[in-house]
Amino acid sequence: MHKPAIVVVAFNREHSLKRLLLSISNATYTTKDIPLIISIDHANDNQQVKVLADNFNWPYGIKKVIYQKKNLGLRKHILQCGAHAVTYDSVIILEDDLFVSPNFYEFTSAALEFSADKSYISGISLYSHQFNVHSRSNFSPLIDGYDNWYFQFASSWGQAWTKNQWLLFMTWYNKQESLTPNASLPANVTRWSDKSWLKYFIAYLVESDTYFLYPRTSYSTNFSDMGTHIGKDTTTFQVPLDFGNNIQYRFSNLQESNSIYDVFYENKKLHNYLNVPKKQLCIDLYGKKEIQKSSRYIITDNILNYKIIKTFGRSLKPHDANIIHEIPGEDIFLYDCQKAQINPYKFNTYRKIMYSIKSLNRWEAKIVLFKRIEEMWYNTLTKLGL
Structure with a gap:
């Protein structure tokens, strides 16, 4: 030991x-x-x-x-x-x-x-x-x-x-x-x-x-x-x-x-559930990767103009569980990047925010908003040397 x-x-x-x-x-x-x-x-x-x-x-x-x-x-x-x-x-x-x-x-x-x-x-x-x-x-x-x-x-x-x-x-x-x-x-x-x-x-x-x-x-x-x-x-x-x-x-x-x-916080075994070759798949559920030429397929919540092979919801936690268990919805997309196609969906920002924070009442939302504005204003003044 x-x-x-x-x-x-x-x-x-x-x-x-x-x-x-x-x-x-x-x-x-x-x-x-x-x-x-x-x-x-x-x-x-x-x-x-x-x-x-x-x-x-x-x-x-x-x-x-x-x-x-x-x-x-x-x-x-x-x-x-x-x-x-x-x-x-x-x-x-x-x-x-x-x-x-x-x-x-x-x-x-x-x-x-x-x-x-x-x-x-x-x-x-x-x-x-x-x-x-x-x-x-x-x-x-x-x-x-x-x-x-x-x-x-x-x-x-x-x-x-x-x-x-x-x-x-x-x-x-x-x-x-x-x-x-x-x-x-x-x-x-x-x-x-x-x-x-x-x-x-x-x-x-x-x-x-x-x-x-x-x-x-x-x-x-x-x-x-x-x-x-x-x-x-x-x-x-x-x-x-x-x-x-x-x-x-x-x-x-x-x-x-x-x-x-992987280093981007992406589950490296999702290819097993998508029936696509591992080396051709880019897993980018957090939207922080560059799409490489070797990546024919990409799974992401970004709205991209490629052929959509399959869509998933964002309900189960963690978010990779939605792919593993094939939860229906239009929050996550598996694309074929070799085929261009207009994407008819719109990104649901509110749904993504609420998926992460569960709940925020009006009073809490106001406090967070004003605190964030105060911090941004302070940082701006600091950069200007004021």
Whole structure:
């Protein structure tokens, strides 16, 4: 059984670190030889963070506080922390604005053990997405009876690696000079700051055709506290945590799983339900992909002027379930892109919005509208320097 070291990544958010350490100390452990490393990036205003780390009691193994001699920045700091996987054979990385489930260590240990001999797994996530960061819309993976799903998108809100997984990534990373835009990556990912380590790991997953193993229920959640890279805190990325007892994990391998998603949050197995060749199908239910010349067929909710082979409704959740179970309707379209044809349908914006939010009364709608206008006005004034 893997016994990964826990590495906490901190900077200048004392209250965030205190909250994370409390959740770690309240977790369940079946051994008392777990290394805890608290790595603090250098800053002129974070001495209290170091005091907090120094005073934190860790009864489950050796505690080590590392205070960087110079400021590394997020990308270099995470890469340095990830390298502890080589020393300890496996590692869990937790940034200071996270909060963990009492079962986070037991789940991660089991997932690392499961993944150790599987070359298609390049990391373990403790966090489970409910939000598509590309389209800014709701997301949930298909439930297929297992405690995990697969995603070609690296995790930064609680992640773990074995020594081998980390070394394979770093071998690839050390050959990269920069990340250039291409159709295989979402445009917003390549636009992320050069301080992002995550965009490189995402590119690595796509290029190597490997995945992160994600939990069905989340074992970490993200407070998104205000800091260097976040202007204000938000609950957008908060997800429910697992608080169960005596859990036995049932992991699927890649062949067994029906819950496999590409870097665009699209289900990679939908071709099985559409009777079209996998290599000729573009799955674009979120509308964020470029249509490639090799894609004869496309399934999307966009209104396109191609021959419609079949239509589906948007009623079941998640939305890919509507295709699997052939729910009738005119919300999602399977097109033959080799045959031009006028599309008689109109995009139903209201139906799509209500599919995502369930309900919004008039009073709530007014508050949201005025708050959004206020934020847009503030951002405009800020850009103008007023």
